[in-house]
Amino acid sequence: MNKTIAVIRGDGIGPEIVGETLGVLDAVAQKFGHTFTYKEAPMGGCAIDEFGVPLPDSSLETCLASDSVLLGAVGGPKWDAQPSANRPERGLLKLREAMGLYTNVRPARMFPDLSAACPLRSDIAARGIDFVVVRELIGGVYFGQHTTETVDGEQKAVDIMSYTEHEIRRVAHVAFQMARKRRKRVTSIDKANVLDTSRLWRKTVTAVAEEYPDVELLHMYVDNAAMQIVRDPSQFDVIVTENLFGDILSDEASQITGSIGMIPSSSMGEGARGMYEPIHGSAPDIAGQDKANPIGTVLAAAMMLRYSFDMAAEADAVEAAVDAVLKEGWRCGDIMQGGGKLVGCREMGRLIREHI
Structure with missing residues (x-):
């Protein structure tokens, strides 16, 4: 070939x-x-x-x-x-x-021979680290409008985060299809208690989940997810989230695997x-x-x-x-x-x- x-x-x-x-x-x-x-x-x-x-x-x-x-x-x-x-x-x-x-796919898997390099407590690491972060890649704040202006004598910067249903839907399908080949669990990460984009994200992912009755869907706020990844990473199978959250959480996930x-x-x-x-x-x-x-x-x-x-x-x-x-x-x-x-x-x- x-x-x-x-x-x-x-x-x-x-x-x-x-x-x-x-x-x-x-x-x-x-x-x-x-x-x-x-x-x-x-x-x-x-x-x-x-x-x-x-x-x-x-x-x-x-x-x-x-x-x-x-x-x-x-x-x-x-x-x-x-x-x-x-x-x-x-x-x-x-x-x-x-x-x-x-769609960006970042696996977080701890190699058995590198378990000593894991920064987590040994009892936490022993439960295993093997999950995947599915991150939306060309939407959200990274691709929004960015402006800087002077207002009342000081600089003001604005970054706009936006998402459409189809942008969320297509990456959600990737996550559910991937979960079907793994342990059949998707955790959707958002900040729906604060952000309108996250409320749309949660609503749309929930609708997509109806097409995958064999896959369990969980929702989690991003601040809690950041804590749970270091408290008990074994609970995760496939994580799906928007661009900014995915950028941060996938780096955190990689570090707990050792490097x-x-x-x-x-x-x-x-x-x-x-x-x-x-x-x-x-x-x-x-x-x-x-x-x-x-x-x-x-x-x-x-x-x-x-x-x-x-x-x-x-x-x-x-x-x-x-x-x-x-x-x-x-x-x-x-x-x-x-x-x-x-x-x-x-x-x-x-x-x-x-x-x-």
Whole structure:
């Protein structure tokens, strides 16, 4: 099978973790007889430096013409002085919107061999951490109107959050369909006691739930959800929520598994094409030092193989290779514990390729 992958190396540690992940994909291609063609698509701070904008038209065209997109990470303090509309993150938002990627899926699973790295009490961790956050991705306050003006001698900023029924309905269907393949429980997160958007969210999700009588639906306020994720994460199966809440809660969920560097994500819309990335940032403080953990990006590539390319066996091979490397005790700095064997980004990539 021949597949074209748009590659966004991005900023900070992005080029390092993407480079190792491409090596893993090459190993998969060789083992299973596929051909993966990589097309470079600069985006983020590096694109600002070269083209003056975070997402050049040429990069957007490359992504839209590809079978899927692999992204490292974008942004960093170097570009903090950029106008709001030209910050690196704006390129990412524009790309999500252009590709119609309305659903972001972030699994939170604790690897058994990393249980010692979990910051929760051992009795809580022992109950297990294995849930998925389904986040609406191209609506809400991130895509609302943003204004700053001077009123009565002081600055006033306004960010508008809005949602329509169809935006909520389509991401709710994703969550319920996913729950059917898991433990058949959906927890919808909102702030319906305060926000009109959340009241619409709750009403719409409840209506969608009627189409899935075999799936249990629970509602939870976002502040309580933030507490429950650290009090008893085992209660969750599939969480569905809006853009801002999902951004925050999925980062919290990733940290309780041991390290944010281990968590992949997929962004999907209609059809098979998606964008795959780790959920962490560009970590400019360790960029170029061979200290980054590529596993989150490698597992994102496994999600690409599974969901966009329908290559289940290939995805299983990548995930099994990661499990094997961890079981042998190899660790990057962010997951290093006593008794582990410390390796850098390049060596971790090599070890995973070797197991494939």
